[in-house]
Amino acid sequence: MEKRGGNKRRMLETAYALPFVVPGLILAAVFVLWPMVMSLRLAVSNYQIVQHTMTFTGLQNFVALFTDPQRRFWYAYRNNLLYAIATIPFILFFGLLFASLVNGLKRGRGFFRVAFYLPVITSWIIVGLVFQYLFNSNGRGFINYIMVDKLNILKSYVPWLLQEWTGNMAIWIMGIWKNVGWAMIIYLAALQGIAPDYYEAAVIDGASRARCFFQITLPLVKPTTFFILVNMLIGSFGVFLQVLLLTGGDPAGKTSSLQYMLYDKAFNQFQFGQGAAIGLITAVTIFVITMLCNRWLTPKGEG
16 A cells, blocks of 8 residues: 555656656757757758758768868868867966956956956957958958068068968967956856965965965866866867858868858758768767766866
């Protein structure tokens, strides 16, 4: 009797919970599971949007990407990796530096929080126009104007956004400028959560400010650093607007990214199968990177 009563109670609890759970499950199925299934299907098919036909082709879309004579996929994949390597250390360094400086202020802390966070909430279109002006290839570009016309460091104008490495550099600088404020806010919250007693005891023992920073602050913000690092690694494989607004992938796809290439394949060339294949490769890469970070970089005691 007691077991039967327990089963009945669980059934009633389940019945009460279903009205709250079912809408979420339906939304997840429609907007998450179904698109995932369709992406997998597209990745192994040749989809013709006009004829509305889908022909199974196996791994042909992946082979076409990997064996492209122009190596556009490999350039895009390389650029995503380089974006992570080039931007994340600066985002972590400047984010912690600015957070430490703002946290040490007695007045004006709110003002500087807003000032540093403004780039994060500024429209990508506006930021793109500003960076296009900065790196413009002729005399109207601010950097060319300063370096050629004013300082005479360069003899001629540099087509920054039309070359492989200078174009990538502009994309990296834009990414750093856009994300430092976000890292600063996260670090600032972590710093404000550190008890002042640690620093007071260290000062009594004769520790310098530098030693307090390296012996107290850095170890205590390690979980925050891990959180920012994982988010930035995942975000580095979602780079799209920087490429779209600055270089358009030129020259010959050497400044492209996986997400921009996906957009170009699907919505410019109407090769939806190859676009879905790029999306699948990106998802697998992000999953592997996240698993590796959880295994190798998780602070002890939190894994």
